[in-house]
Amino acid sequence: MDISKHPNECIFHLLTRAARRGGRAFKAAIEDLGLTAVQGRVLNLLWVMGDARATELGEQVELDSATITGVLDRLAVLGLIERRQDENDRRVARIFLTPAGNELGQKINDRVVPANEAFLDGMTENEVAALKKFLKQL
Amino acid sequence: MDISKHPNECIFHLLTRAARRGGRAFKAAIEDLGLTAVQGRVLNLLWVMGDARATELGEQVELDSATITGVLDRLAVLGLIERRQDENDRRVARIFLTPAGNELGQKINDRVVPANEAFLDGMTENEVAALKKFLKQL
């Protein structure tokens, strides 16, 4: 199949479409908790990691420093996280969950597995494993 | 593998990361032409389709009407496209490439296949086919 005349064969096109659909599905899964998809992913990631540096979170969710700063700002305003200067390296902003953030992080976590299953409905376990393997190596 | 403790197993996480990497790769492939990744994809799509309604373009690239409006605005300012009211249905904005847009659309198209190959380097043809099939059905 010739990509040049079939946009649907272009990997960039396909990845963008799939990611947007996934983003909407995840957003729908956590919408009632009052967070956007990105905020939810960052909060859940922090819940899994315990605490982390701002840049570390950004790397995990593939956001650059400019973007993660804004996301953390909003999570802080919502009272879900706290920024504390690292004692050993005062350049570092160490991020902690507040009790409210911890609670919400866990709630999101409880929904991740069902949301994944719903989104991947129709694919066999082997197919899902293959898809994930491909996505990881890109 | 338990997703709840391993963000890297979450399909939303994996799709977002892969799509962002793809976006950067595509952007790098067309950067010297002076367009963003989204603008490039829309212009190339229009080049393939000949002409199209605004909404039609938005559906293809998975952008909603609010977003596609802005993208088309910028492409129009750059002198690459023209908006003409459809004669049969005056609600419809029919989008046409200008000569400059047509030329640029083709240049982008010439780079799509090489950029795909570079990005998918390391995967076999069968793996690529499987990946695309999965992405299409999500």
Place this chain on the structure above:
DNA sequence: ACATTTTATCTTGCATGCAAGATAATGAAT
């Protein structure tokens, strides 16, 4: 014909996404 509903696009407001550059603190080299 007229009111209602639907459709295509645009507008507004806010949240990413990212390039480029500013700032401050650490580390390395002399």
Place this chain on the structure above:
DNA sequence: ATTCATTATCTTGCATGCAAGATAAAATGT
């Protein structure tokens, strides 16, 4: 110690991404 390079974060400016709602034109129902 002082200079230089590096690192972590933040700021600015502009381009998506999208919810909600406005607007105008077309289709539908009575």
